[in-house]
Amino acid sequence: MKNILVTGGAGFIGSNFVQFMLNKYPGYTIVNYDVLTYAGNLENLTSVEKNPRYRFVKGDIGDAAAVTAALKEYSIDTIVHFAAESHVDRSISGPAVFVQTNVVGTQVLLDASRAHGIERFLHVSTDEVYGSLGATGYFTEQTPLHPNSPYSASKASSDMLVLAYQHTFGFPGIVTRCSNNYGPYQFPEKLIPLMIANALNDRPLPVYGDGLNVRDWLYVEDHCSALDTVLHRGVNGEVYNIGGHNEWKNIDIVKLVLKELGKPESLITFVKDRPGHDRRYAIDAARIKNDLGWVPAYQFETGIRRTVQWYLQHRSWWERIISGDYKNYYAQQYANR
Ligand code: NAD
Ligand code: TYD
Numbered sequence: 568m569k570n571i572l573v574t575g576g577a578g579f580i581g582s583n584f585v586q587f588m589l590n591k592y593p594g595y596t597i598v599n600y601d602v603l604t605y606a607g608n609l610e611n612l613t614s615v616e617k618n619p620r621y622r623f624v625k626g627d628i629g630d631a632a633a634v635t636a637a638l639k640e641y642s643i644d645t646i647v648h649f650a651a652e653s654h655v656d657r658s659i660s661g662p663a664v665f666v667q668t669n670v671v672g673t674q675v676l677l678d679a680s681r682a683h684g685i686e687r688f689l690h691v692s693t694d695e696v697y698g699s700l701g702a703t704g705y706f707t708e709q710t711p712l713h714p715n716s717p718y719s720a721s722k723a724s725s726d727m728l729v730l731a732y733q734h735t736f737g738f739p740g741i742v743t744r745c746s747n748n749y750g751p752y753q754f755p756e757k758l759i760p761l762m763i764a765n766a767l768n769d770r771p772l773p774v775y776g777d778g779l780n781v782r783d784w785l786y787v788e789d790h791c792s793a794l795d796t797v798l799h800r801g802v803n804g805e806v807y808n809i810g811g812h813n814e815w816k817n818i819d820i821v822k823l824v825l826k827e828l829g830k831p832e833s834l835i836t837f838v839k840d841r842p843g844h845d846r847r848y849a850i851d852a853a854r855i856k857n858d859l860g861w862v863p864a865y866q867f868e869t870g871i872r873r874t875v876q877w878y879l880q881h882r883s884w885w886e887r888i889i890s891g892d893y894k895n896y897y898a899q900q901y902a903n904r
Contacts, residue, residue: 573649583787598624599623638683645687647794648691655719662717687739690741716845740803746785746813749785749787750787755889766828778816783812785863797861807858808850827871827872
């Protein structure tokens, strides 16, 4: 393994992963293949853009010719597939692009990877494919799939395609399913960065429904280290859940963010619930621990403090997103390339 194509490397987790891998493996080349949707932001990668082992290719995973050209040009032997439409609320207002990117795009990428003769294909998925839990219990890799949103349905479909290619063609595919991530570079439409940005602007913090929905939060760097572990030690055709036993009610997360920022709880506003809102997610990550020896390194208290600090120190980063200015970065940075 030396030439890795990371799809969706300009997004939240992808950009953290690109930086993580370049730092950890001096012998690897990382090619970031990203079409730069609203969620793709090359400003996330300014720290590595001059690194000779990093390349950016602007392309769509659904464009077979462009994917094939990138695989050939950079002699890619490994793919880590993050590229997706990732926001549940957007999947409710407009499902079509979720099917196009997450399902059709993944299938096109799989065919191109297969034809190219890839050595390993790691498909980055989500615990949301398992549906919603009641007050007790955990998702294991044996939990039946029961996706409830167009987003999770599209991710479940792509998981099934990867596993079907492995079963049918002996394709070297592996699937990981992680719980909710938080940390630097998360687009401020997701719960934690949205609440930080609104609080810092003294704007209302919109909590859906009764605020008692539960999510299981993992610091993004822990997700990256888990993916690195699965990439090197995982078994083809297997599914690995990733999580850190860190369940929080939404309302408690929002109150914690306000406390960290020294802002009043009076900013909290309960708003209409998300249609079909999953009540609780919680991951059983015993397999990745027992089989591959991975455990998270960050305590939540440390991770959330780092995250809040990061958003405080990178105010221009998220303000440029909110204003739309970040979209100009590509035009300026790559104008003459
Ligand atoms: P994100 O929305 O921040 O980034 C997605 C990236 O994919 C963007 O850079 C975007 O430009 C790119 N992209 C979208 N469509 C593309 C296409 N057709 N071709 C090429 N690139 C395209 O997402 P994220 O939160 O970083 O999530 C990354 C992956 O991890 C997704 O597959 C998601 O399902 C999965 N995941 C996310 C979480 C989470 O909490 N954020 C948890 C578990 C799994
Ligand atoms: P989100 O970050 O969108 O992740 P996901 O839906 O994939 O878990 O939302 C996390 C939780 O926060 C979810 O229960 C919905 C809730 N939420 C709010 O209450 N208000 C908001 O403005 C957002 C974006 C999410």
